[in-house]
Amino acid sequence: MTFCVGVTGGIGSGKSRAAALFGELGADVVDTDDISHELTAAGGSAMPAIAAAFGPAAVAADSSLDRTVMRRLVFENPDARKQLETILHPLIRDRARSRVMASPAPYVLLVVPLLLETGAYRGLVQRVLVVDCDESLQITRAMQRSNLSPDAVRAIMAAQLPRQQRLAGADDVIRNDGDIAQLRGQVADLHHQYLRLAASAATSRGK
Numbered sequence: 001m002t003f004c005v006g007v008t009g010g011i012g013s014g015k016s017r018a019a020a021l022f023g024e025l026g027a028d029v030v031d032t033d034d035i036s037h038e039l040t041a042a043g044g045s046a047m048p049a050i051a052a053a054f055g056p057a058a059v060a061a062d063s064s065l066d067r068t069v070m071r072r073l074v075f076e077n078p079d080a081r082k083q084l085e086t087i088l089h090p091l092i093r094d095r096a097r098s099r100v101m102a103s104p105a106p107y108v109l110l111v112v113p114l115l116l117e118t119g120a121y122r123g124l125v126q127r128v129l130v131v132d133c134d135e136s137l138q139i140t141r142a143m144q145r146s147n148l149s150p151d152a153v154r155a156i157m158a159a160q161l162p163r164q165q166r167l168a169g170a171d172d173v174i175r176n177d178g179d180i181a182q183l184r185g186q187v188a189d190l191h192h193q194y195l196r197l198a199a200s201a202a203t204s205r206g207k
């Protein structure tokens with residue numbers, strides 16, 4: 001089995017940015033947000049079930065998921081959210097698992113925003129890396145990347161684990177309060193550690 005590090009952290013903490021830096025060093029990156037987008041793009045594997053469950057209003061003119069409509073629907077209706085998650089989550093997990101298993105890289109980083117909240121990936125990851133930064137910085141960064149309001153970012157944060165609980169679930173922590181050079185330095189150190197761990201896991205399996 002491929003050595004797999006689960007990466008999590010609050011919205012805007014820098015998961016995707018950190019994962020991209022690991023990728024530059026030779027790790028394979030599997031991002032569950034990207035998989036979710038693929039599944040709900042035009043022709044995506046989740047679209048038939050979504051159209052059947054939510055009707056034509058949920059499908060945009062180009063046959064992809066109408067994200068504006070769906071965001072409003074799940075915001076107003078917890079049952080709709082549950083129904084959407086019931087369709088998407090198993091598909092995301094299956095695709096993530098096959099990508100991790102098929103990876104030829106020395107190790108894989110699996111980015112899962114709700115890794116510790118769901119527990120669904122526990123059997124797939126050997127190690128948990130939490131990307132952490134100050135909450136005010138999280139809000140600034142999340143807003144600068146998307147067009148979310150501060151209140152919308154806070155609402156997403158409220159649905160995620162409190163910072164201290166997330167940190168308690170970490171094997172490794174990246175403190176992303178500094179600049180990109182500081183992030184890069186921490187990524188490089190962890191990359192070497194993961195290469196060693198992956199090599200010794202392979203040896204102990206007799207590979």
Ligand SMILES: Nc1ncnc2c1ncn2[C@@H]1O[C@H](COP(=O)(O)OP(=O)(O)O)[C@@H](O)[C@H]1O
Nearest residue numbers: 011012013014015016017141145178179180183
């Ligand atoms: N150390 C940093 N310095 C400056 N900008 C950063 C840093 N880390 C992340 N960012 C930027 O902050 C935004 C949020 O980071 P991102 O990796 O997308 O967060 P996440 O994937 O955790 O939601 C992005 O625009 C990213 O480029």
Ligand SMILES: [Mg+2]
Nearest residue numbers: 015016017033
């Ligand atoms: Mg991200």
